[in-house]
Amino acid sequence: MTTISVARVRPAALDDERLRALAEAFRVDGDVVRTEEAYAVVGKEATLVHGGPGNRLAGVTTLVDLARGVAATDPEKDPAEPLPADKAVSVASELTERYGLGPAVARIDGVRLESSIDAIVTHAVRFDGKERTRFAVKTDVRARVTLDGIPVTGPRAGVNATFLDDDRPLRLMATTWDAVELYREAELVEEGEVLERVLEAARHRAGRTEKLSVVSSVLAYWAAPYEGGADLLEPSWFVELGHPSDEYGNDGPKQLVRVPATR
Numbered sequence: 637m638t639t640i641s642v643a644r645v646r647p648a649a650l651d652d653e654r655l656r657a658l659a660e661a662f663r664v665d666g667d668v669v670r671t672e673e674a675y676a677v678v679g680k681e682a683t684l685v686h687g688g689p690g691n692r693l694a695g696v697t698t699l700v701d702l703a704r705g706v707a708a709t710d711p712e713k714d715p716a717e718p719l720p721a722d723k724a725v726s727v728a729s730e731l732t733e734r735y736g737l738g739p740a741v742a743r744i745d746g747v748r749l750e751s752s753i754d755a756i757v758t759h760a761v762r763f764d765g766k767e768r769t770r771f772a773v774k775t776d777v778r779a780r781v782t783l784d785g786i787p788v789t790g791p792r793a794g795v796n797a798t799f800l801d802d803d804r805p806l807r808l809m810a811t812t813w814d815a816v817e818l819y820r821e822a823e824l825v826e827e828g829e830v831l832e833r834v835l836e837a838a839r840h841r842a843g844r845t846e847k848l849s850v851v852s853s854v855l856a857y858w859a860a861p862y863e864g865g866a867d868l869l870e871p872s873w874f875v876e877l878g879h880p881s882d883e884y885g886n887d888g889p890k891q892l893v894r895v896p897a898t899r
Contacts, residue, residue: 638651639817639821639824640784640871640898641783641821642871643857643869644866644867645813645817646814646816647695649686649814652668652675655677659677662737662808663681666678666679672690674688677856680703681702683700693791693814694706696811697811701805704800704807713810716801719775720784721753721775724799725777727799728797730775731808732779735818738781739788739863744817745817747784747818751779753778754839755775756776757772774800776796776798777798783869786857788862788869789858789859790858792809792858792859794807801845819868825873825899831850837876846878848877848881849877850875850877852875852876870896870897873896873897874893877890879891894898
């Protein structure tokens with residue numbers, strides 16, 4: 637029998653001093669507002685929010701720029717290039733380290749948690765009726781998190797941010813845990829069994845499911861929105877299914893299914 641760790645996370649809380657320091661770093665002007673659900677600094681041009689212990693996004697710090705947008709401008713009129721990928725990684729790393737954001741600050745007990753940050757420049761295409769011009773629009777930063785070597789994914793996993801042409805994030809989401817602890821060891825449902833169950837369930841559905849195929853399957857921890865009780869990173873199989881092509885040869889739709897990986 638193969639086993640897998642189930643981890644419990646303890647979302648971090650931020651005091652007023654830390655929130656104000658973050659707001660100053662992100663150039664958000666405003667007062668700290670606290671409720672049972674969240675803490676926030678609401679400014680005229682940006683808003684900074686941190687999810688409280690009972691919030692579905694507990695432990696997640698979110699920054700949203702209210703004055704700027706990601707919509708591409710005309711590159712001929714506004715030739716500003718987005719922040720280079722290496723610079724964006726450096727800025728994001730410095731911010732998270734200085735203010736204690738992200739998974740790297742967590743106290744670890746019984747599991748192995750690792751993270752790394754990378755970035756990619758995203759391009760858009762402008763068509764003037766005659767030719768298409770490809771140009772850089774934004775730089776996206778992402779922290780990839782693994783638990784015991786297995787990826788952690790979901791709305792409360794790691795750090796992601798978007799930059800335009802300076803070091804101010806247009807958008808930032810950072811999940812911070814005070815601790816990540818071993819909750820229990822559980823039996824792992826093997827990949828073959830999961831795929832068999834998924835395909836068997838599909839055969840009983842109405843529609844074009846007789847030729848359904850498995851495109852890919854990945855084992856990962858699901859950092860789900862908090863719903864009460866123990867706050868767990870749930871081992872899950874993510875199975876991508878491909879539906880058959882239509883009568884004209886067009887590719888069929890694809891579907892992503894999450895299946896619990898333990899019993």
